[in-house]
Amino acid sequence: MMLTRRTFPGFAALFSFPLAWAVLLLIVPYGIMISVGFWTRQFPLFYPDFQFGNYAQIFSDPQYTTVILRTLKIALIVTVCALMLGYPLAYFLVFTVRSAALRNGLYMLVIVPLWVSYLLRTYTWKIILGTDGALNSLLVSTGIVDAPLDIFLYNQTAMVITLVYIFVPFMVMPLFTVLDNIPKRLIEASEDLGVGPFMTFWKVIFPLSLGGVIAGATMTFCLSFGDFVAPVLVGGPDGTMVANLLQTQFGAALNWPLGSALATLVLVLVLVLLQISTRLDRAGHIDLT
């Protein structure tokens, strides 16, 4: 107790700023967001209230449910695609590349795009897929098509491609870590027991890498679910996602209560997902020592 009292001023000085930061910029805004979700809108003003009309509207109006379901679908497709690309890539880096220097170099190449502006990377796909874009130039110059096609850009496929490209590093990072941590002795033991490489993968490597799969999938899914730039830049009229809907409520539609309710819903969805992911990860946790 003496110690605590004596060091209290120092502790207070050390922690007051981050604590104030968290309270002012995180907790208070969350509180405001959640409470505004219960307010009533009487154009052009909002009145403090406590009613569930905004939530009722979200669940009853097909306009909103369609967008939420579409967002879930796209996030899921992006996650699966990122896993299909990221797992082999991480596996290749860990088990096929012999030289540690080369392996770390290649790993950095996968991660480095994260340091480039996210907006810029999304915009790149507009340039690649557009009517005057790189893909069309290639197709025309090789004579595969006569005139540039406008089917690549402004649709859900373009969004999926863009989001997968942007979020693949988040899939590769945890996978690389778990695969790299699997003792090579276990693979030798499996082969020693007469089991070839294919079954060794399914019986030993894959089960031991599930933690990375869960972590990568959770990150990719949550990031895609909340994405707002890709739909604007490369998504078409049917590409609206939850984040865009949200933005509209706070902008053009000027319906903050509805927007807040929608934001609260997204927050709850993501929290539930994170909770499930943590549970799964804990259930599958394996001591590798």
Add this chain to the structure above:
Amino acid sequence: MPRVLAPLKNKRKARGERMTSKPIVALADVTKTYGIFTALHAIDLNIAEGEFVTLLGPSGCGKTTTLRLIGGFEQASTGRVAIDGKDVTNSPPFHRPVNTVFQDYALFPHMSVADNIGYGLSVKSNSVPKSERTSRVSDALSMVGLEGMAHRRPGQLSGGQRQRVAMARAIVRRPRVLLLDEPLSALDVKLREGMQVELKRLHRELGITFVMVTHDQTEALALSDRIVVMNQGRIAQIGSPTDLYDNPASPYVADFIGATNLIDVETTDQDNGATTFRLGNGLHIRSNRGRSVKTGKAAIGIRPERLQTAPVEGFNALDCTVLESLFHGDRLRLELGIDGIGKPLFAELARLAASSAQDFAPGRQVTFYVDPADVLVFAGDVP
């Protein structure tokens, strides 16, 4: 009494004429290089069926590399590896009739003990019917004394228990050869001695060939039919434990197997199998080991327990000063100084002889006697 897993094919484990039959493991002129480093220099090694062979040496001597070449985890740079008469030089581990007990056990952490042991029987290419698998797994479990542990995870077991699981997993597939990579090194001393007895029993009951790597010479002496002493990627000597102990081929082997007092000497006279050597101080020592050495520089070795205090006619006499005296419970270990010899000699006396420990207190003058038959002779300098 646990049931025996495999029939005792090799009941006739005649210790002497073992090498007459075809070897179960044959390494012919095997070299292994990593970049510019040569781990093995043209090794030739034949291991007979049913033998317990130990590869012994300090770390970096190539013993583990040799084992990994037999297991298929490394490929020979040149030379051939054959198992059971079949060339397996380029075969992967999963096509070789051998199984390995790994140093760190390498148990699958996500599987139960039973699943670990049954793993090698469960995968398609070499699967056995489920009922047979179950019975073989439980046989293996009882063989290593782990009944009732089938459903535990490796993480819930002690080091000694994990070791037994690793052993059960390796023998359940009835390999022709069992490879053991420092199997006891991670266990504490008490447990290790118990497991030595277990290993010996398993070897006898299974009747299969054991090839073990160790850096522990007492373990090698206690367990092996033959020991392969290795040094810097080469085989220094192969022989039975008694043979290596009594007739080491080089000072290196003499020093590695047991302790030896090695002394630089000059050969002065040879006559009818008896050789006389002159020590640095002008003193002479005779050996009748019968090994002929050229006149000139040589080395002799005397085991510490061969230095005795009772005078015997015809023995070499050495006047020594006791430098240090260490009580080891069952014996007394002495550090002795001899005038004109640079380094001290070590002697070990049984407790009985040391009953009057005062006689061997530091500073005392004592004469020790050595049978000429106990003086080992090596050509050239002490390394």
